[in-house]
Amino acid sequence: MLEVEGLVAGYGGTEILHAVSLKVAHGQSVCLIGANGAGKTTLLRTLAGLIRPTAGRIFFDGADITNLSTSARLSRGLALVPEGRRVFAPMTVEENLEMGAFRRLWPRRAQGVASDRDMVFALFPRLAERRRQAAGLLSGGEQQMLAIGRALMGRPRLLLLDEPSMGLAPKVVQEIFATIRRLNAEGMSLLIAEQNASMALRSAAHGYVLAEGAVVRDGAGADLLHDDGVRAAYLGL
Amino acid sequence: MQTTTALLQVLSSGIGTGAVYALVALGFNVVFKSTGAMNFAQGEWVVMGGMVTALLIGTFSSVGLAVVAAVVLVGVVGLLSERLTVQPLKRPDALVITLVTIGLSIVSRSLVMLVLGKKPVGYAGFSGNTALSFGGVSIQSQTLWIIAITLAFLVVMHAFFERTILGKALRAAAADREAAAIVGVNVGSTVLLSFGIAALAGALAGAIVTPLTLASYDQGAIFGFKGFSAAMLGGLGSLPGAVVGGLALGLLEAFGSFYISSDFKDAIAFAVLLLILFVRPSGLLGRADIVKV
Numbered sequence: 001m002l003e004v005e006g007l008v009a010g011y012g013g014t015e016i017l018h019a020v021s022l023k024v025a026h027g028q029s030v031c032l033i034g035a036n037g038a039g040k041t042t043l044l045r046t047l048a049g050l051i052r053p054t055a056g057r058i059f060f061d062g063a064d065i066t067n068l069s070t071s072a073r074l075s076r077g078l079a080l081v082p083e084g085r086r087v088f089a090p091m092t093v094e095e096n097l098e099m100g101a102f103r104r105l106w107p108r109r110a111q112g113v114a115s116d117r118d119m120v121f122a123l124f125p126r127l128a129e130r131r132r133q134a135a136g137l138l139s140g141g142e143q144q145m146l147a148i149g150r151a152l153m154g155r156p157r158l159l160l161l162d163e164p165s166m167g168l169a170p171k172v173v174q175e176i177f178a179t180i181r182r183l184n185a186e187g188m189s190l191l192i193a194e195q196n197a198s199m200a201l202r203s204a205a206h207g208y209v210l211a212e213g214a215v216v217r218d219g220a221g222a223d224l225l226h227d228d229g230v231r232a233a234y235l236g237l
Numbered sequence: 238m239q240t241t242t243a244l245l246q247v248l249s250s251g252i253g254t255g256a257v258y259a260l261v262a263l264g265f266n267v268v269f270k271s272t273g274a275m276n277f278a279q280g281e282w283v284v285m286g287g288m289v290t291a292l293l294i295g296t297f298s299s300v301g302l303a304v305v306a307a308v309v310l311v312g313v314v315g316l317l318s319e320r321l322t323v324q325p326l327k328r329p330d331a332l333v334i335t336l337v338t339i340g341l342s343i344v345s346r347s348l349v350m351l352v353l354g355k356k357p358v359g360y361a362g363f364s365g366n367t368a369l370s371f372g373g374v375s376i377q378s379q380t381l382w383i384i385a386i387t388l389a390f391l392v393v394m395h396a397f398f399e400r401t402i403l404g405k406a407l408r409a410a411a412a413d414r415e416a417a418a419i420v421g422v423n424v425g426s427t428v429l430l431s432f433g434i435a436a437l438a439g440a441l442a443g444a445i446v447t448p449l450t451l452a453s454y455d456q457g458a459i460f461g462f463k464g465f466s467a468a469m470l471g472g473l474g475s476l477p478g479a480v481v482g483g484l485a486l487g488l489l490e491a492f493g494s495f496y497i498s499s500d501f502k503d504a505i506a507f508a509v510l511l512l513i514l515f516v517r518p519s520g521l522l523g524r525a526d527i528v529k530v
Contacts, residue, residue, distance in 0.1 A: 050418060071421035079419075086416040088409045098402070099409045103421040105402040150420065 001026045001189050002047070002078075002158055007056035009046040016042045018213045019056065024158060029181075029190040031200040031221065033234050034210035040193035041083050043210070044160045047191070048080035049073045060158070074103050079156035083163045083193075085147040089136030093127050096135050096146055100153030113153070120149035123179060141172035148179070158189040165196040177203055197234040201225040209234070245374040247495045248488070253380035253449075255487020256387035260442035261464025262471060262479035263394065264435035270411040270474045271431035273331035277338045278318060280461025281345035282436045285311045286443025287452025288349060291358035300363050308440045315436020318345070319429045329428075342457060350454040357453035366448070379448045386445050390438070391480060398476065407431065411474075439464075459503065466510040472523025481521055485509075 002024040010016040016039050024030045032040050045051050047058060049070035058066045065073055088096050097117050104110040121128035124145040130138060135146055144164055151159060164180065165173040173196065181203050184190050194200035201207050207224045209217035217230060224230045261283055268276040289307035290300075297303045322337050323329060362379035369376050398404040410417040410427040418424050443452060443460070450456075463486065471482025486506060493505040513520060 048419060050415070070418055071423065074421045082416065082419055086413050086419070088412040088416060090412050091405070091408060095405055095409075099405060099417070099420050099422075102402065102406060102409075106406065154420065 001028075001061060002191065003057075003059040004047070005057045005059075007043070007046060007053050007058065009042060009051050009053040009056075011042075011051070015054070016213050017046065017053075020210070020213070020215055021056075022208050022215060022218070024189055024191050027184070027187050027189055028206060029184045029192070029204045030206045030208070031197075031204035032191065032193040032208050032210055033195070033197040033200055033224075033230075034193075035234070036195065038210040039213040040210055041162055042213075044080060044083075044162045044191070044193055047160055048078065050080075071103060074154050074156075077155065077157035078160070079151040079154045079158075080160045081147045081151045081162060081164065083166065085140075085143045087135040087138070087143050087146050087150070090134055092132050093135055093138070093146060094131045096150050097127075097153050100150030103154060116153055116155065120152055123152075123182075124149055140168050141176065144168060144172075144176055145179075148176075152183075156188070158191065159183070161190065161192040163193060163195060165194060165199060173199060197230075198225065242373045243495070246376070247491045249374070249376045249380055251488035251491030252484060253377070253383045253487070254446075254490060255467075255484035256383050257442045257446045257483070258463050258467040258486050259480045259483025260387055260390065260438045261460055262467035262483045263391075263476060264438040264442075265464055265468040266474050266476060266479050267431045267438070268435045269468070271407065271428050272323070272329070272334050274334035274338065275465065276432075276435060277335070277461060278342040278345055278457075279435060279439050279464055280457035280459070281342050281349065282311050282315060282439030282457075283443035283446075283460040283464075284452055284454060284457045285314060285345070285349060286440030287447035288353045288358055288443075288454070289440075290444045290447065291360050291452065292353060294360050300360065304441075304444045307444055308437055311440030311443075312433050312437040314345075315439075316429060316433045318436070319432035323428060323432070324425060342461070346454060346457055349457075353454065355454060357451040359447055359451040362448040363445075377449065379445075383445045383449075386441065390441055394434075394438075394476065403430070463506050466506045466513075469510055469520055470513050472520030475520070475522045478520055478522040485521070 004020060004022050006019040006021055007017055008015060008019055020043060034040055042051065046053050049068060053066065057064060060076055060078055065076065088099060097120060101113045101116065104113055126142055127145055127149060135143065138146060164176050177199055180190065192200055192204065201221045201224050204221040207219060207221045208215050209230060217224065261279060264279045265276060268274065286307055289310055290303050293303040293306050294300060297306065318341055322341050323334055326333060363382045364378040367378045369378055398408060406417065406422045407427050407430060410422055410424050414424050467482040467486045468479055470485055471478030486509060489509060490502050490505050494502045
């Protein structure tokens with residue numbers, strides 16, 4: 001579904017990703033682990049179209065999307081749940097979800113936005129209870145649910161999740177990952193960047209280890225979980 | 238009895254001026270929300286609104302049509318201004334945009350002078366230069382027009398920002414540019430749109446106030462300054478703040494001129510601006526600044 005070949009990207013003149021290649025198959029859950037500053041966020045932002053790569057190719061469903069805008073990638077089914085959630089704080093929960101469907105509401109109003117919103121509310125009942133509250137007043141866990149819900153409103157087929165566990169209590173992290181696994185079980189392809197490596201590897205079919213902007217290891221989630229090098233470096237075991 | 242009448246008279250003229258300041262302040266706030274910058278060309282659009290209306294009245298022979306055409310034209314000027322000066326910026330941060338708008342205001346003023354002339358222009362009020370009497374209080378009919386048109390514009394703006402997907406996209410981009418880009422909003426277009434709306438609001442203010450004040454190419458700075466003070470007073474970036482700040486400034490000026498001297502009218506806005514910066518920099522309705530890291 002997603003194929004990345006030799007991606008080079010960075011900010012200004014600073015190169016952060018050095019020829020990164022990876023793959024996500026249809027319906028697969030792939031995780032990306034690595035220390036802070038390894039380039040996980042840069043990679044996901046480049047995949048979402050927020051940063052233009054200086055070299056390399058990105059293929060989505062076989063088509064080259066390297067030079068497409070974020071908006072065009074959304075239309076093809078690629079959505080990002082950004083690091084730090086970044087909900088629209090002064091806007092209500094409902095408005096945040098509506099913005100997630102922006103591509104489908106502007107310039108022409110498409111069908112099914114309201115029923116998608118009800119689907120998100122069914123997935124996260126707590127959001128339904130707070131639908132008219134300002135997003136900035138939600139708890140961290142609820143904001144993460146909202147950020148995921150907002151991305152789902154674009155009807156993605158591949159969801160890019162950047163640090164969904166960041167700053168959340170363990171119980172809330174469990175809850176979020178349960179939902180992520182459920183989405184995957186229903187057919188959603190996933191690429192999850194996580195510092196919480198054990199949690200991420202346990203729920204992913206395949207894992208990539210990123211260090212200093214390059215892929216240093218990759219393998220089945222379960223294998224990496226039991227790999228001594230990975231355990232020492234990223235799992236603190 | 239006489240004083241009550243006089244006070245009501247001052248009150249009504251203060252509300253009329255305040256409504257005009259509110260429109261100018263709304264322009265400041267819309268651009269501030271989308272860019273974080275102060276748009277110093279805002280006052281020039283007020284002047285253009287009045288002068289272009291004056292020019293078009295001959296052609297259209299209807300004040301209403303001339304006002305609508307002038308406001309739309311100046312709105313286009315606002316869009317063009319953004320495309321020509323802000324959009325090409327390589328690093329469009331707030332300070333750079335603010336500096337660019339200072340240049341834009343100077344260029345706009347010169348162009349207005351060259352194209353529309355140096356002579357102050359004016360036209361009759363929308364119901365002629367009549368005054369209505371309410372139990373001894375005489376109010377210019379144009380003042381009522383100003384209040385009604387401002388109210389209508391505010392209602393339309395409110396509906397735009399709260400009800401339409403485009404208005405919500407503008408609010409979303411103001412809240413978090415990156416997140417707006419992530420959901421597919423073209424953030425550059427929201428900046429363009431905000432300049433267009435600011436120009437519309439400014440031009441409307443100029444078109445409705447000119448029957449009372451005349452319009453001249455060199456008034457932009459003072460209109461901009463008043464609108465800026467009103468925006469600061471109400472709270473930068475807050476749309477209700479523009480209304481509260483505009484009305485408060487208009488009333489302060491009216492009562493200040495009445496009790497002290499009309500020579501101090503402009504000084505009052507300056508005093509208000511200083512006071513608000515000393516005492517409550519976030520404005521009456523603004524929230525304290527949250528420093529982003």
